[in-house]
Amino acid sequence: MGRNLLLSIQWELKVNEHSKQKDGSSCGEFCLMFAERHLSGESLLNITNEDVLRKRTEVGTTLLLFEEHIADCCPCSGFKVDDLKSDLVPCGICKRKFHKKNYCVGNKISNMSSVQHFTCKDCFKQYIDPVE
Structure with missing residues (x-):
């Protein structure tokens, strides 16, 4: 019955005037x-x-x-960080843990055999290249 009801409804396509996005x-x-x-x-x-x-x-x-719900997640991938199963690299400044994957820490760090810590993009931007 619900399917027949949906098929019998006539939809009207209408495009309202609207502002246009000016960036990407x-x-x-x-x-x-x-x-x-x-x-x-x-x-x-x-x-x-x-x-x-x-x-x-x-x-x-x-x-x-809702930050407390994501505290145990990789800041880049958003996936849960499981210390026992994941190869993790902490940021030397903020101490957040990142997966040792190229999309989380970059190719250079992910390809290194031994890494104690690195500087994440947020900390690099804030501390190394501060906005004046």
């Missing part, structure tokens, strides 16, 4: 803002760069509320 990295923020605005009946026009930055900050803040 804000598609997630735009999708969230479009959904929120559409569901609340607001206009999809006039989304500014400031709106995108505000949404990105809001999403980041929300994700950080």
Whole structure:
């Protein structure tokens, strides 16, 4: 019965006027803002760069509320870090543990036979190349 009901519904395709993304990295923020605005009946026009930055900050803040749930995960891959089964390399600065895989620590570190620690990208950016 449900299948027949779905087949009998006529859908209307409609493209509303909307703001256009101006970069190659804000598609997630735009999708969230479009959904929120559409569901609340607001206009999809006039989304500014400031709106995108505000949404990105809001999403980041929300994700950080759940940081304790990801504390035992590799910061790069997001997979659970199991000390007994994984070949792990700690960052010498922040002490977070990374899988010894090229997509987590880079080719140079992943190919080394013995590594005590390395500097992760976040710490390298923050401590080695500080923003002035």
